[in-house]
Amino acid sequence: MFWLRTELWTAEVVYTGFGTPMLRGAIAVQGPTVVGQGSLEELRARFPQAEVVPKGKALFPPPVNAHTHLDLSLHPLYRGPFSGFIPHVVAHREKRGLEAAKQGLEELLRSGAGAFADVVFKDEVMEFLLRESPLPGVAFYEVFAPDPEDAEEVFQQVQAKVKAWRRLEGRVRVGLSPHAPYSVSAPLLRRLAQYARAEGLPLMIHAGESQEEAAFLQKGEGFLTQIHGRFSRTPFEPPGLTPIRYLQALGALGPNTLLVHGVQVDEEEVRMLADSGTKVILCPRSNAYLQVGEAPIHLYARHGVELALGTDSRASSPDLDVKNEALFLWEKVDPRVLIRALTRGGYRALSLPTPRLTRGSPASLVHSL
Template identity: 45%
Template sequence: MSVGGPRRELWPAALVYDGLGTPRRDAAVLVQVAPEPARVVVVGRASELRAAYPAATERPPVVVIAPAPVNAHTHLDLSDLPLTKGSYGAFVRAVIAHARAGGRGLAAAERGIRALKAAGVATVGDIVTDEAVLARLLEDRELSGVAYWEVLGPDPADAEARFAEAVAVVERHRPRERPGGVRLGLSPHTPHTVSAPLLQRLAGYAAAHRLPLQIHVAEDPGELELHARGTGSLREAMGPFLAAFRPSGATPVRYLDDLGVLAARPTLVHAIHVDDDDVRRLQRAGCAVVHCPRSNALLECGTFPWARYARFGVTVGLGTDSLGSSPSLSPVDEFGAARAVHGASADPAQLVWAAVKGGHRALGGAAPRVVRGGEAALLRSWPEPAPWPPAVGAGTVGDVPSAPA
C-alpha cells in the first residue's frame, strides 16, 4: 500500500449488525477509513477478515457494532418525575400528582430530548401530552420517529368530544411534519382508560389518515382481572376514574381485536400478560410490540414473555418508558437489561435486532442498511450497557436522579 493510499481498519465485535438479515456473532467490519468519509468494505467473520486483510489495523473488540438503536417508547415530558419504584398503581398516582403540580411540559421534555440525544438516540417513539412538546418534536432537525398525541377518555358519553379534540390537535400540527423527521401519531392511552367508542373512532381515523398508533396494553397484571370481571387491584388503584368502565370478559388484546382496533395495526406497548391466542391475534394483524424491561421490573409488572413472541414471529422493539420508571433513556441500557432479564431464553443477536430493526418497524420506519461502500458512520460501537439490576448501595434505584440538575 502506498503512503497516502487507502487505509483500512478492522472493527471486531461479539455481535455485528449491518441492517441486513440477523446480527452476526464474532464478526467484524472492514472499514476504509481514508480517504474520508470512512466506508464499509465488507462485513464477515472476524477470523476470516483478519486472515484476508492482514494489513488492516485492528481496533479493540466491542460487544455490539450496529446502527444506532431506537427508543421505541418513552414519555419525554415526564423527565422531571422522580424515578418511582413500586406498584403500577402507585406509579399512576405519582404521575397524576406530578402533572397536577405542573411538572409535565416543555421544560421537562427539553431535558428528556437532551438525555435522549446524549444516549445516541436519533429515532424515538414519544407519547406527548402537551402541544408545545408536539411542535418541538415535529420541528427537531436531528430526530426521526413518531410523536404520539395521547388521548384519554374512559367515559363513552365523552367519546365524540374527546375524538373531536384529538382530531383538532392532529390538524393543527400535521403541517409541521417533514420528510425524514418526526411523524405525528396517536396514542389511545390504554384499553381501560379510553372507552370502546373512542378507541374505535381513533383507530378508524388513524387508519384513514395513515397515522401510526401506540397503545399501552397488558402492562399491569391487574389489567386481566379488570377486563375479565371489572374488579381487582387496578380497579382499586384507579378508583372513580374507571367508573364508566365495563368489562368485556375478554383479555385486553382480544378486546382490542373484537373492537376492530388491531386492524389499524397499532404498536402495543408492554403487552406482558398475553396468552397464545392474544399473540396469534396481534401477529395476524401485523402489530409490533415494544418491550420496556426496566420499567416492567421497577413497577412490578411481571416478565415479558420473550420466547412466546419469538415463537409467533412478532416484531418486538425496545423502549425505555419515561425517566419516572427507568434509570435512563438509553436503548443500549435497555438491551443490557433485556439480556439480564431473559438470560438464555433470549438470543442476544435477536435483542440487537429488536433494538434496531424492531424499533424502526414498531414506529413504521425502515432501519438503515449498511451495504458495501456505505458510510461507516452509520455503524456505531455501542457503549457498555449500565449494569442491571443496578448495584445496591452505590446509588440504589430509588436514588437515581430523574434528570440532570
C-alpha cells in the same frame, strides 16, 4: 500512494441493519469509512494486514428508542408496585411539560439514538417536537378518556388537532396514542383505531402491562376501578376479555399498531399479534421497576412478532438510553433478537428505513454495546 490502516471491528453480535445479526461477524473500517462487512474469517482473508479490534458485546446501526414520554423527564424515578405509579405521575404533574420534553430530547440525542417514538400529552410539546426535533420519529398524541359519554366530543377534538399538526410533519410524524384499554372507553378506542387506519396514522397503546389491567378488564376488579371512577361518571362494564383479546375485538390491532409492554399475554394472544402484524415495544427495565413481570420474548420470537425496545419515561426508567434495555436482557435472551429489536425492529415500527453498515457507510454510524 497513501493507505489508511484497516481495522476489523468485531463483537459477540454484529448487525449491519440488513440480513441476520451475525455471531463472529465483523465490520472493516478504514479511517472514517466502512469498507466491508461479513464474517470475521471472510474479512480476515480479504484484509490480511488489518488489525482485529474487539468492540464488546455488539456492533449495530444507530438504535431506536421506540417508547418514551419525554415530557416526564423531570419526574422523580418511581420504584414499587404498579398500583402506585399513576398516583406518582399525577402527584408530580406540575413537572410535566415542555421543559421536561426539551431535556428528555437532549438526553435522547446524547444517547446516540437514531430515531424515537414519543407519547405526547400536551399540545405545546407536540408542536415543539414537530418543528424542532433533529431526530426523526413519531410523536403520538395521548388520549386519556375513560367515560364513553365523552367519546364523540373527545374524538372531534383529537381529529381537529391531528389535522392541524399533520401540516407540520417533516422529520417527525404524528401518531395517536389511546393510553390504555382501561383509560380510553370502548367506543372511543374503536373510533380512534378506525380513524388511524383510514388516515395511515400509527397507533401506540400501552397494553398487557400489569395483572391489575387484566383483572379490571376481565372482572371489573382492583385498584384501576378507583382510577376509572375518578375520571368517568359512567360506571365501567368489564368486557370480560384479556387486554389483547379486547383490543382485537375493538379492531385496534393491525400493522399500524404499536403495542407497548405486552407482558401479560398468553400464546394465543401472541399469535393474534403476529397474525395482525401488530408490533410490540418492550420496556424491560420499566417493567422491572413497576414489578409487573417479564414479557415472554421467546414466544414473540417463535411467532415472528416484530419487536422493538423502548425506555419508557424517566418516571419508571433510570435513563433514556435504549441500549441499556438490551443490556438488561443480555444474559436472558438470544442477543441477535435483542440487537434486531434495538435497530431494525424499531425502524420498522416507525416506518423508517434502517441505516445500513456497508461499504461506503460512515464509521460514525457504527454503534456498540
